[in-house]
Amino acid sequence: MYAKPDSTTMKSRVARAGDAMDAALKSLSYRSVEAEEGRVLPMMRNDNAPRAEAQAPEIAPEIAPEPASATRVPEGLALGRPSREEAEAAVRTLLRWAGDDPNREGLRDTPARVVKAYGQLFGGYDTDAEELLERVFEEVEGYSDIVLVRDIPFYSHCEHHMVPFMGLAHIAYYPTKGVVGLSKLARVVDTFARRLQTQETMTAQIADVIESILKPRGVAVLVEAEHLCMAMRGVQKAGVSTITSQFRGAFKNDPNEQVRFLTLVRGGKG
Ligand SMILES: Nc1nc2c(ncn2[C@@H]2O[C@H](COP(=O)(O)OP(=O)(O)OP(=O)(O)O)[C@@H](O)[C@H]2O)c(=O)[nH]1
Ligand SMILES: [Zn+2]
Known part of the structure; x- marks a missing residue:
């Protein structure tokens, strides 16, 4: 039978998506430390940025900051949803993963655009x-x-x-x-x-x-x-x-x- 969006089935689906997002954000938080310190992951190809030859030092997972969404109590729509800033940071990570430079002019507003587009492309989660x-x-x-x-x-x-x-x-x-x-x-x-x-x-x-x-x-x-x-x-x-x-x-x-x-x-x- 059809499961209401607020039913257990939907909650567990959204919760699973939330878990995956949290895991992604956890790894993202390690990356943002590297980004802040100007280190670049060795496997990342970025033709628009200076290439770092040095091996990026390992960062112990236990010292990585928790994403805000990991501690937020899910309520209603939230259900573990990350903030807009976290979502935009995730897009920047994917841009880097694709091999590009999120800071170059053409991509600077892309994370905000993608997050806005997601609101429409995945708007079905908010409709009953x-x-x-x-x-x-x-x-x-x-x-x-x-x-x-x-x-x-x-x-x-x-x-x-x-x-x-x-x-x-x-x-x-x-x-x-x-x-x-x-x-x-x-x-x-x-x-x-x-x-x-x-x-x-x-x-x-x-x-x-x-x-x-x-x-x-x-x-x-x-x-x-x-x-x-x-x-x-x-x-x-x-x-x-x-x-x-x-x-x-x-x-x-x-x-x-x-x-x-x-x-x-x-x-x-x-
Ligand atoms: N049944 C079904 N399969 C889908 C749908 N959309 C995508 N897929 C399939 O989901 C499967 C995922 O297979 P995996 O082997 O886990 O992933 P993968 O290695 O990326 O698979 P390939 O697409 O064959 O390269 C693929 O066969 C896709 O074609 C869908 O709506 N229904
Ligand atoms: Zn597919």
Whole structure:
């Protein structure tokens, strides 16, 4: 069943992300000591900065300062979230890890831009998909046939590499107690897409929330996407489509309903 963002499942997911962030920040705090003292890690390539030949001395982990987030008591949204300054420092570390100089002019404002962009790209953690579906329009003359919203574009990031995957979502349901605003279905897609995801999880979450809030006679969700982590890196296969689906209620029980759904999704597309 669909797990509310404030449920145990979501908390543990966010807490795991928080733990990983804390670990990253812990290592970041060692780096910032080195940065302050002008030392450069030997494995780091930085063509825009003077190269340090000397081996960077080891810094004992026990003397490294704790990141502020390690001691902050999580509350509500916080759940171990680092501060904006910590997030920007993490971006500077990644820029150095990529081999560039975060202090050069073109990159100076990049950490702030990235953190701001993350607010939008991962804004789904701050949205409750259940709330989006709470407003139902009942005056629809008893309409109870299929409602299908197709070709909803989305952009997400895979939880394995944090690289984008994007595509189209198609959602159908048979209303029982009124219909939901069409834009809300697109908002539900965005809510789950704007988190670190697998395509399978995202597909199931969309179906789960529609099933649990609208209590439809049936719900079908089809997601088709291209994963850039398969195109730009790794196996490097561009143009590969992955299709995932979830059928609930009438769509699960009756193969004809699945055919109807798929026919409508593909209709007029040649
Ligand atoms: N099932 C599923 N896999 C995904 C999704 N997004 C990315 N992946 C895959 O996650 C897998 C992670 O595999 P790992 O072997 O742990 O990581 P890796 O060494 O980077 O794998 P390669 O991508 O094969 O280089 C890869 O096969 C990705 O293609 C998704 O939404 N669903
Ligand atoms: Zn990936």
